[in-house]
Amino acid sequence: xxxxxxxxxxxxxxxxxxxxxxxxxxxxxxxxxxxxxxxxxxxxxxxxxxxxxxxxxxxxxxxxxxxxxxxxxxxxxxxxxx
Amino acid sequence: xxxxxxxxxxxxxxxxxxxxxxxxxxxxxxxxxxxxxxxxxxxxxxxxxxxxxxxxxxxxxxxxxxxxxxxxxxxxxxxxxxxxxxxxxxxxxxxxxxxxxxxxxxxxxxxxxxxxxxxxxxxxxxxxxxxxxxxxxxxxxxxxxxxxxxxxxxxxxxxxxxxxxxxxxxxxxxxxxxxxxxxxxxxxxxxxxxxxxxxxxxxxxxxxxxxxxxxxxxxxxxxxxxxxxxxxxxxxxxxxxxxxxxxxxxxxxxxxxxxxxxxxxxxxxxxxxxxxxxxxxxxxxxxxxxxxxxxxxxxxxxxxxxxxxxxxxxxxxxxxxxxxxxxxxxxxxxxxxxxxxxxxxxxxxxxxxxxxxxxxxxxxx
Numbered sequence: 001x002x003x004x005x006x007x008x009x010x011x012x013x014x015x016x017x018x019x020x021x022x023x024x025x026x027x028x029x030x031x032x033x034x035x036x037x038x039x040x041x042x043x044x045x046x047x048x049x050x051x052x053x054x055x056x057x058x059x060x061x062x063x064x065x066x067x068x069x070x071x072x073x074x075x076x077x078x079x080x081x082x
Numbered sequence: 083x084x085x086x087x088x089x090x091x092x093x094x095x096x097x098x099x100x101x102x103x104x105x106x107x108x109x110x111x112x113x114x115x116x117x118x119x120x121x122x123x124x125x126x127x128x129x130x131x132x133x134x135x136x137x138x139x140x141x142x143x144x145x146x147x148x149x150x151x152x153x154x155x156x157x158x159x160x161x162x163x164x165x166x167x168x169x170x171x172x173x174x175x176x177x178x179x180x181x182x183x184x185x186x187x188x189x190x191x192x193x194x195x196x197x198x199x200x201x202x203x204x205x206x207x208x209x210x211x212x213x214x215x216x217x218x219x220x221x222x223x224x225x226x227x228x229x230x231x232x233x234x235x236x237x238x239x240x241x242x243x244x245x246x247x248x249x250x251x252x253x254x255x256x257x258x259x260x261x262x263x264x265x266x267x268x269x270x271x272x273x274x275x276x277x278x279x280x281x282x283x284x285x286x287x288x289x290x291x292x293x294x295x296x297x298x299x300x301x302x303x304x305x306x307x308x309x310x311x312x313x314x315x316x317x318x319x320x321x322x323x324x325x326x327x328x329x330x331x332x333x334x335x336x337x338x339x340x341x342x343x344x345x346x347x348x349x350x351x352x353x354x355x356x357x358x359x360x361x362x363x364x365x366x367x368x369x370x371x372x373x374x375x376x377x378x379x380x381x382x383x384x385x386x387x388x389x390x391x392x393x394x395x396x397x398x399x400x401x402x403x404x405x406x407x408x409x410x411x412x413x414x415x416x417x418x419x420x421x422x423x424x425x426x427x428x429x430x431x432x433x434x435x436x437x438x439x440x441x442x443x444x445x446x447x
Binding site: 011014018021022025027029030033034037038040041042044045048054055056057058061062065066068069072073075076078079080 | 116117177178181261263264267268270271381382383384385387388389391392393394395396398399400402403404405410414416417418420421422
């Protein structure tokens with residue numbers, strides 16, 4: 001619980017200081033992207049701390065590229081030292 | 083956005099060298115040696131030569147429009163929506179390179195230096211430093227790299243010079259007589275890691291004050307980087323031998339342990355850590371910068387700094403869950419990473435080049 005509180009506190013502090021700077025840009029889009037982005041990112045961090053499942057990018061790429069990877073690995077493995 | 087930002091040719095060369103060495107300087111020899119064995123230094127040489135050819139292709143893409151980075155070029159050549167979609171995929175690739183390098187650095191520190199420290203803390207500390215650099219801009223990153231590069235160069239020179247007396251030529255013999263297929267196979271993972279990753283630096287070429295110098299700097303940078311990688315791999319083989327190089331995840335670090343001066347100065351492997359921390363730190367920072375610029379281009383933001391903080395959060399989370407262990411990382415580099423990096427480092431540039439040249443011809447006619 002302490003970790004979650006720390007994440008939220010740090011995010012709140014960063015958000016406050018950063019938002020002031022983004023306000024000066026005078027761009028509604030920048031403000032929205034920052035607020036939504038930081039909220040989603042902080043939520044993910046909290047989920048990680050609480051031990052929820054976070055998708056692994058490596059696994060995703062592995063699945064997508066498997067049809068190409070398998071033949072390459074088969075060829076390369078014939079030369080690999082055991 | 084960032085129109086006044088300018089770096090000079092020398093700074094760009096240093097960034098290219100840092101990006102070429104990156105984490106490959108410490109993990110590369112083991113990966114290559116597992117295929118090429120005694121001839122694996124030649125595998126690195128072959129990979130470097132292909133790397134130079136690949137960079138020549140990137141320079142041709144740069145020539146298509148010298149005032150646009152790769153994200154703007156994608157939109158210009160492929161149309162708004164397809165361009166944005168490919169930009170998104172490219173950003174995903176860049177994101178993966180950042181988290182991969184960050185995780186490699188974290189893994190190394192918790193394996194060899196701070197063994198009791200949690201990975202998350204290490205990743206957080208490294209990323210905070212990088213975040214500060216990224217927010218300062220590419221000018222500051224380049225100038226800082228210029229300041230620190232002599233230390234890297236001196237440390238590499240010292241490492242090679244101090245282990246030289248331990249070198250035995252018999253350890254790399256027979257040269258080019260057996261396992262020629264393995265030697266060629268060893269070059270394959272190294273082309274993807276790190277040479278195809280240099281496509282990311284194409285985004286910084288327009289920031290170099292003189293475009294002619296940018297082209298020269300790119301080629302010089304990749305040549306020096308390739309030469310240093312070859313030298314380090316050769317030293318690993320000459321000093322440690324093939325078996326020790328293959329069995330260690332970080333053979334260059336083990337190479338540092340062999341330093342012994344008059345039985346008095348011993349175990350100065352920190353020299354290797356100095357080289358590596360600087361190279362990978364600048365690699366992470368540069369790529370993180372390109373990532374932020376890419377995301378801000380896709381979302382049409384006024385400043386790339388808007389997205390740096392949220393991206394930093396994402397990087398930490400995904401770097402922690404990236405791989406269960408170092409063995410998985412090595413397998414990923416010699417497996418999925420080959421076609422993945424080829425997609426963005428070879429196929430995408432070829433498509434861009436063909437479309438660009440076709441459009442140019444159409445305009446002329």
